[in-house]
Amino acid sequence: MDMSKVKVAINGYGTIGKRVADAVALQDDMEIIGISKTRPNFEAKTAAMKGYNIYAPADKIDSFKNDGYTIAGSIEDMVKAADIVVDCTPGKIGVSNKALYEKEGVKAIWQGGESKDIAPISFNSEANYADAIGADYVRVVSCNTTGLCRVIYPLDQKYGVEKVRVTIVRRGGDPGDIKSGPIDALVLDPIKLPSHHGPDVKTIMPHINITSAAIKAPTSFMHLHVLNIQLKTECSAEDVKNLFASRPRIRMIADGISATAQIIEFGRDLGRPRNDMWENCVFRDSVSVDDGELYFFQAIHQESDVIPENVDAIRAMMSLEKDNLKSIEKTNKSMGIGFKC
Amino acid sequence: MDMSKVKVAINGYGTIGKRVADAVALQDDMEIIGISKTRPNFEAKTAAMKGYNIYAPADKIDSFKNDGYTIAGSIEDMVKAADIVVDCTPGKIGVSNKALYEKEGVKAIWQGGESKDIAPISFNSEANYADAIGADYVRVVSCNTTGLCRVIYPLDQKYGVEKVRVTIVRRGGDPGDIKSGPIDALVLDPIKLPSHHGPDVKTIMPHINITSAAIKAPTSFMHLHVLNIQLKTECSAEDVKNLFASRPRIRMIADGISATAQIIEFGRDLGRPRNDMWENCVFRDSVSVDDGELYFFQAIHQESDVIPENVDAIRAMMSLEKDNLKSIEKTNKSMGIGFKC
Structure with missing residues (x-):
């Protein structure tokens, strides 16, 4: 574990979560400390193949182990180990995780499927990055x-x-x-x-x-x-x-x-x-x-356009960069966005 | 043949033509003298079952007869027998029939798939019925x-x-x-x-x-x-x-x-x-x-909303009714439009 990097946990490894994980893994100022899955499906399999630490609900860990998975711990364990959680659970589910993030004192990002009331700040990298600098809770819009x-x-x-x-x-x-x-x-x-x-x-x-x-x-x-x-x-x-x-x-x-x-x-x-x-x-x-x-x-592209915004939101909330255009440029370069052929 | 009724020919018996034929057949001031088909497909079969006179291109009549159809004559024969032709051939084909209609001196209606230049009047029953009264050529818009x-x-x-x-x-x-x-x-x-x-x-x-x-x-x-x-x-x-x-x-x-x-x-x-x-x-x-x-x-409903407009256009062009609301009401009643449940 590189202590100079922000420790990011991905809670929910579906359409958005798996993409945020891969994008965060490309950043030199962040690292993925783990992802969570509730079921051992094909997405869990690819997470294991990529070497991400897999966390699961405490009562599901045995079932994962029976299916041959190595499980790093419970979702609570993952949250405790993180500086910031990107909540990528299905819409309207993320709100039920808020108490855990508050209890463990970790910052959290939710996705646009949640109500705007889940966080004081709704986020877009170009329009209002500055509002999210140092913030504890942010919602990246849909x-x-x-x-x-x-x-x-x-x-x-x-x-x-x-x-x-x-x-x-x-x-x-x-x-x-x-x-x-x-x-x-x-x-x-x-x-x-x-x-x-x-x-x-x-x-x-x-x-x-x-x-x-x-x-x-x-x-x-x-x-x-x-x-x-x-x-x-x-x-x-x-x-x-x-x-x-x-x-x-x-x-x-x-x-x-x-x-x-x-x-x-x-x-x-x-x-x-x-x-x-x-x-x-x-x-x-x-x-x-x-x-x-x-x-x-x-x-x-509904599956992917919010991914770079999640990366920028982490950077703003962790005060890694004050200038939104510099964060956008860094994220874009790492992901390969901006090659205009 | 009832001499008091306007004699309508349907040139092209596809999506629009078969519906116009059925709607005209319901009117007490019009009759279908025939429909034309270029190929003996399932629509030709149902036209025969309904008892419509079927006309075909002169060089296709033998092929229809070999398939067991009774053919009333060529498309030219059909046009000659009509007071008005509703051209329901595919978009951009109808224009090639104009010379025939002019030669035989019959009125003609084209559909919205043709250029607006095919006829001096584009038609909608509510908006400009009066413009079509007595007209020789009209295009019912798409x-x-x-x-x-x-x-x-x-x-x-x-x-x-x-x-x-x-x-x-x-x-x-x-x-x-x-x-x-x-x-x-x-x-x-x-x-x-x-x-x-x-x-x-x-x-x-x-x-x-x-x-x-x-x-x-x-x-x-x-x-x-x-x-x-x-x-x-x-x-x-x-x-x-x-x-x-x-x-x-x-x-x-x-x-x-x-x-x-x-x-x-x-x-x-x-x-x-x-x-x-x-x-x-x-x-x-x-x-x-x-x-x-x-x-x-x-x-x-792309297949059917222009059907009552075609009936009204015939009524205007043949000067059967000067008042558009009366024609609309007559057409609606015959087809069962206007039952608002």
Whole structure:
């Protein structure tokens, strides 16, 4: 154990947890002291193969051992050994772990599936990193909210945002999810407008006037956002393309790509781990200004876009870096984000 | 043959043609003198079972006869025998039939898959019926444009429409279509904004300020529209719900329905032919006014919503009825539209 590194525990090793673990393991100022699993499934197997210390609920340790696993201890043991826990348990479960983190006096990060009330700070690396410096509890907002903040924040900084209207076409389930639907339907999610996404952006940028509608579709790869933004000052489509291209976590998509599935195929060709597309994928040719309003499409990889934000949140909360752009650059470089081909 | 009835020929007996034929057959002021098929497939079989006269291209008649069909003549023979032809051939094919209709001096209706230039009048029963009275050539606009006109027209009449922004999530293919995609992707259709739907509404209502974006999704049942409309005068969500409920071809959807597939299941339970939902299906609880702007979701049954419009277009072009609301009422009653349970 390297005493100069921040000791990070990953509580919950599913879609988000396994990715946060791999991203944290790439950092020279952090180390993974362990991950927790509640069941010995294929994800536990790959955690063992990668050499992560596996912790389990006290009453499940024997069952893991019977399946041939080496278990480092209970989840309480893991929390005690950590400086900070990234809680990646399923949505609405993370809240039940808060008492344990408080009791052991460790810092904690929750994901966007939890209520905004779980932590005093909702987090986005570009928009409000400074608020999280030294904080004990932070919630990294959801994939869609992260994707919205990454485009709204720079537009608001440069041109001022008057109003945002967004339609989100959500993937029905992740590629490995064999339970979710729909198979053949478009589902209003929810029927009553607005969806929670607009209000959730306000947990990061309270002054933004935003409304949102969401639909669930039978696809697995990515969410798709249709954005309409009224800006306070005039600009051209070219200005916005240039602004987006200059941001650290926006990738401009072109080269014959017109669909989410093609972006993921591109991610596979790039050799990305698990074909992850951590950046917002803005379709370059869709960026347009009509009747004084900005329109564009962006695709958001629900499994991975929040991963670099979790790394930056650790760095802010542990006061490892005060400058958000330096943290973003460090995280990006370690993960391979920002190679714009 | 009843000489008092308008003689209607259906050129092309696919998704739209077979439905127009069945709807025209229900009218007491029209009759089907024949339908045309180019191949002896299952649709030709059901046309024969229903007793429609089947016409075929001259060079295909022998092949139909070899398959056991009775063929009434060539497509030219059918056109000669008709007062009016409803061209339901696939999109962009209908234009090649125009010379025949002109030569034989018969009136013709094309569908929305053809360019707006094919006929001097683009048609919607509520918005511009009067323009088509006595006309020789008319284009009934597409399913999506028809669905948009049915909500925009009454809103514009009552409150004045300042601006319409619509996102259309399109079904990738019809239920019986085994060639179209995508299977697992959201496809920008097209990437460059706006899509053709906004401009197409202007072929009916040129003064409407409208912009549109479209995405293709892996589903078969219905299109889904996410609408944002700025009105010139203030109104409440309740006002709009009441306005929509009073229109002849809008159905307010509630009763636990939150998805397109459930609407089609409802259509099956209602005993609708081919589960057709000819009306706009507006999700009642989605109708909302936020920050002075109207929002709602509506589902559009791509296979059937233009069918009653074709019947009304025949009635206008043949000068059978001058009052559009009377034609709409007659068509609705014959088809069973307007039973609001």
